[in-house]
Amino acid sequence: MTLKLGVGLGIAGVIVLFGVIGPLVVGNPSTVRDMGLTGPGNGFLLGTTQTGQDVFAQLAYATRGSLIIGVVVGALTLLLSSFFGIVGAFVGGWADEAFSLFTNIMLVIPGLPLVILISSYVPNKSIWLVAAVLAITSWAGSARVLRGFTLSVRSRDYVLAAKISGEKRWRILFVEILPNLIPLLASQVVFAVIFAILGEAGLSFLGLGASGSFTWGTMLFYAQNGLALRLGAWWWFAPPGLAIALFGAALSLINFSIDEIINPKLRSQTRAERNKWSVKA
């Protein structure tokens, strides 16, 4: 395990733990009190909002909300992109043609306008709906990457050898091809999770996010509405902003490490090392 992977997993782990356990121990995040905009301390770890709500409690619920979005989008992306990318490339023929046409259409549909369109038609959006919309607009890129890689694996000699020895088709797919796709799948999923959390934060900040639930994005939206920045209430907008940045960085670190596992050449090749080598040669 590299340092990068360790740091990434460490930060992400702390945030996930906070999102899982936090909401169980904090009070109601929506309780309004008669003590608006008090700074940290005074009985509230991260101070209060304009209406006296506990920022720490909100952060706990928001972390859970954002993680739910990330997990749901990650899972849906994995399902959709594997189905349309891997299965299409493996089956070949017209199925591949149809699947990749569909993928390409989904790829050129601009995600944000579609999301805004759907958002404006559905006034009361649950967090699940937002996750579904984000997943539907984002799986196509992964599917294309997976299709390209599956096509290359499918024609490798070891797959032909399995065919020749009389293996069943599903066995060739699941036992011979899929294991070689795992690192790529993992990195696609991690990427989808980052995309989803950032995308949801962006939507919520624009006021198009899930209504009535807490996410890092909705917290920022309310902080913005409450003029937190202008009033200098840093304890209100900094925690969700920092959480987004940290979680994104952690997942990126994990992703880089996966890339290095897939492609060992990336690991030890810094520019300095390459130069040293060329001087010697």
Place this chain on the structure above:
Amino acid sequence: MSVLEMRDVVMEYRLREGLRTTRLRAVDKVSFELPPGRTIALVGQSGSGKSTIAKLLMQLERPTSGSILVDGEPMQYRGARAAAYRKAVQMVFQDPFGSLNPYHTIGHHLARPVKLHHPDFSREQVADRVAELLRRVRLDEDYVGRKPHELSGGQRQRVAIARALAPEPAILVADEPVSMLDVSIRLGVLNLLAALQREENLGVLYITHDLATARHFSDEIMVLYHGAVVEHGPADDVILNPQHEYTQLLAEAAPAPERRLAELGH
């Protein structure tokens, strides 16, 4: 199964260039017969259609026209007879680095074909058979747990040969089995193949660029040029008395097969 025969086999690939489709005749009316216990060398330059013939025999492609006969009857692509055929005809690939799945152990590569061939085998029986296959290709038994990347090219190719032998085939297609290997170990792998061929009375189609090894290890030589067989006869005749221009060129390029073999054995 005893005799494999190709009769006037043509294989055309469709190439798409924009809207136009052109046809590329990779194999042009090829006929030959491969009886058990016999080794036929298939020689030809790059792109002459050697691997395409191998793919046709392995049912990875279907001929555009002509027929492939098994014991005088047309080859079946489905059903019980096709399954029997697939066990009877096995292949060793050119690239030992691409023909083994990097994710799986050597044991997996050998156990799968054994299980497919003997569905009734117990776990111990499969393990015994895998160990025996490793011994037959002169590899230590404790290679079962290793991954392909821990093996040398020559060792990998031995594993690939063992895998091909697992279903107890009657015919072996070896597509340039040593061209990716270091010169110093080529002869070892070829000698192993020749020994196995004699022990099991295999019919072997030995695809190669190298006339010297073709002559040494084969009974017949078949020369392929632009997809068509331009020369076919006993190995010594083809080498010493080449008829077709292209064979003459090849024979000249390798003037002393004995010397080449001596070099290889070094």
